[in-house]
Amino acid sequence: MNNLSYIALIPLLPLAGFVLLGLLGKKYFGKAAGIIGTLFLFISAALAFYTAYQYFSSGFNGVYQPVIAFKYTWLQFSENLSIDMGLYLDSISMMMIVVVTLISLMVHIYSLGYMKREERFSTYYAYLGLFTFSMLGLVLSSNIFQIYMFWELVGVSSYLLIGFYYDKPSAVAACKKAFIVTRFADLGFLIGILVLSYVSGSLDFNTMIQTLTQPESSTLKTAVASSFLGVSAVTWGGLLIFMGGAGKSAMFPLHIWLPDAMEGPTPVSALIHAATMVVAGVYLVARLFPIFAITTPVVLEVIGWVGAISAVIAAIIACTQTDIKRVLAYSTMSQIGFMMFALGVSKYGGEAGLGFTASMFHLFTHAMFKALLFLGAGAVIHYVHSNEMKDMGGLRKSMPITHITFLIACLAIAGFPFLSGFFSKEEILLAAYQHNAAIYWIALFTSGLTAFYMFRLYFSIFWNREHLAHSEIQTYKKSEGPFVMMLPLIILAIGAAAAGYIPFGKYVSTDGRPLESHFDLSFSILPVVLGIAGIVSAWIMYKKQNPLPDKLSSSFGALYKASYHKFYIDEIYLFITKKVIFNLIGRPAAWFDKNVVDGMVNLTGNATQWLSGRIKKFQSGKLQSYTLLYLMAAVVMAAIIIYVWK
Amino acid sequence: MTSPGLEQILFISAALFFIGMYGFFTRRNLITMLMSIELILNSVNLNFIAFNKYVWPDKMDGLFFTLFIIAIAAAEAAVAIAIIINLYRSHQSVDVESAENLKY
Numbered sequence: 074m075n076n077l078s079y080i081a082l083i084p085l086l087p088l089a090g091f092v093l094l095g096l097l098g099k100k101y102f103g104k105a106a107g108i109i110g111t112l113f114l115f116i117s118a119a120l121a122f123y124t125a126y127q128y129f130s131s132g133f134n135g136v137y138q139p140v141i142a143f144k145y146t147w148l149q150f151s152e153n154l155s156i157d158m159g160l161y162l163d164s165i166s167m168m169m170i171v172v173v174t175l176i177s178l179m180v181h182i183y184s185l186g187y188m189k190r191e192e193r194f195s196t197y198y199a200y201l202g203l204f205t206f207s208m209l210g211l212v213l214s215s216n217i218f219q220i221y222m223f224w225e226l227v228g229v230s231s232y233l234l235i236g237f238y239y240d241k242p243s244a245v246a247a248c249k250k251a252f253i254v255t256r257f258a259d260l261g262f263l264i265g266i267l268v269l270s271y272v273s274g275s276l277d278f279n280t281m282i283q284t285l286t287q288p289e290s291s292t293l294k295t296a297v298a299s300s301f302l303g304v305s306a307v308t309w310g311g312l313l314i315f316m317g318g319a320g321k322s323a324m325f326p327l328h329i330w331l332p333d334a335m336e337g338p339t340p341v342s343a344l345i346h347a348a349t350m351v352v353a354g355v356y357l358v359a360r361l362f363p364i365f366a367i368t369t370p371v372v373l374e375v376i377g378w379v380g381a382i383s384a385v386i387a388a389i390i391a392c393t394q395t396d397i398k399r400v401l402a403y404s405t406m407s408q409i410g411f412m413m414f415a416l417g418v419s420k421y422g423g424e425a426g427l428g429f430t431a432s433m434f435h436l437f438t439h440a441m442f443k444a445l446l447f448l449g450a451g452a453v454i455h456y457v458h459s460n461e462m463k464d465m466g467g468l469r470k471s472m473p474i475t476h477i478t479f480l481i482a483c484l485a486i487a488g489f490p491f492l493s494g495f496f497s498k499e500e501i502l503l504a505a506y507q508h509n510a511a512i513y514w515i516a517l518f519t520s521g522l523t524a525f526y527m528f529r530l531y532f533s534i535f536w537n538r539e540h541l542a543h544s545e546i547q548t549y550k551k552s553e554g555p556f557v558m559m560l561p562l563i564i565l566a567i568g569a570a571a572a573g574y575i576p577f578g579k580y581v582s583t584d585g586r587p588l589e590s591h592f593d594l595s596f597s598i599l600p601v602v603l604g605i606a607g608i609v610s611a612w613i614m615y616k617k618q619n620p621l622p623d624k625l626s627s628s629f630g631a632l633y634k635a636s637y638h639k640f641y642i643d644e645i646y647l648f649i650t651k652k653v654i655f656n657l658i659g660r661p662a663a664w665f666d667k668n669v670v671d672g673m674v675n676l677t678g679n680a681t682q683w684l685s686g687r688i689k690k691f692q693s694g695k696l697q698s699y700t701l702l703y704l705m706a707a708v709v710m711a712a713i714i715i716y717v718w719k
Numbered sequence: 720m721t722s723p724g725l726e727q728i729l730f731i732s733a734a735l736f737f738i739g740m741y742g743f744f745t746r747r748n749l750i751t752m753l754m755s756i757e758l759i760l761n762s763v764n765l766n767f768i769a770f771n772k773y774v775w776p777d778k779m780d781g782l783f784f785t786l787f788i789i790a791i792a793a794a795e796a797a798v799a800i801a802i803i804i805n806l807y808r809s810h811q812s813v814d815v816e817s818a819e820n821l822k823y
Contacts, residue, residue: 692822693819693822694818694819694820694821694822695815695816695819696815696818697743697744697815700743700744701744704740
């Protein structure tokens, strides 16, 4: 691996696409904009695959060393403290660029068909380019401040894409909500960065991790000793950084923006809100994992529990939603919860680092099958022109390709044996089983629920009714979608089926040493049985229309209602912001602003006006009175000079 | 007949100055006011000449100042008369009280 500067092209090509299409797209390219954007991304993806291949094949001699391919000091504060722009290559960033470019390429191709009729077609591709650039920059960051900048950039591009249909008030509300909630979390992230860089004296990942993970170093000792509210500074830093990650990754209780973000175009949901951006939080924790694991195990505990709680809550909510994209959104949140708690139960180094590997593995496989699910759902929505389950049913004959690929993805996410989700989920469960029994049981329950709600979705879309009503068929198009929409489905279905066979532990582990993943078949029995039970119960309830689901939902009563209303978390937020914060902080602050701050400003203005009203009479326009004043002043000054000053 | 001393000349110069001043403040006709200013300038000239002659007879500074002041007075008179002519064109008057538009 000698000349690595070409790696910079991987993020820069989508940026070039963004600039080109953003400035000239509408005027000069029109419908060709999609092809151009896709072409840029194709080259970038090819480079990313080549880089990853090079890294994993030649960087291997027992340990995968991180390589810094490129580094440019942007702002130098002191000898150690500088903001750099760099490319940091290690096993997880290599894995992430493969995921990001692959999914982004699939979404680019898919959108050629899906977004064909949009008026702002080229703007859409420009935004996709901007997002891909920011996401690649994020995963390749060598400096925590660099990651923060790209972090905000993905936030902005997500905002732009959620609000793509800006004439729809719900989309506008959703994009604002997403931006504000993640911004709020990023406030914590920023403070966390400042705390950690203050105690470690560096913003560089390598240096930071090195100083903060050596127990005997003096910097660490002072950092641990200095405490705030009984918690050490490092722990605060870790917690605050995790807050940023939790916001971006839609972890409870900062998840409220994710379901609303489904207002964006469906391919965007597949790219940003399923496969790439929302796992940025997981990636961030993984990036700083040595600090969390060695220095602040408390934070890791918190991460584990937040992940587990998010996983189970989201799974319960997903069982009752009727908008197919929202089901998928909650499912995403639940799966990210899996990745989070897998990191939470992991330790640093060797065998105990299984959770880390499992989490990254699940991130990888999840990107495949969840993007596939979203793109499949997009095809269904494209066909039916509705997001609601009740408008669907019996689509398996009219949409065969979508049906098959969707089924593969559902089986994969449910952990059906020998599909990708099975391998990664088993590893997560094994890691949880070894280190935290309580989380293990929660995870087991959740994975059963996952199978249930995914197959509820599947059966409601493709089975349930035998035929569509005649009037409905009339309005439907004949084919299920153009070739460009089917191709990504097929490619991703292959990925979702086969990604599990990659020997992941060999490539990705906490310390870079290959991890032997031994597979215990007897351990897998319980989760698989639970998964199949989930599938079967969904089969019974939703394969054919029957009164069972209604009966069951009424027998659950309160729980069903709470779940249907997403556990009233949005309402709680509204109550806190509207009633508590607005009344107790907002209104007094507004009063203070209006009366005291503005009062000061008005006072200066009024005083000046009053004073000038008094003295403006001097400007009389009478030449002789001016001269007289001048003369008098001259006499007075002469008198002063002669008699007083001497 | 003895030649006048410094005091006499200063007396005349002070008289000229205050005559000019009086004229400037009491007349309303701009041309008369301009003439008053010329009187004030000439009183200053007289001062320079007198001090030069009686206090530092071997130097020429006062003379040069006087020459410059005469030149400037000529230029100033030209400018002032041009302004007055323009004022007359627009206001049909050379009365100073008719030109009071420039005020608050």
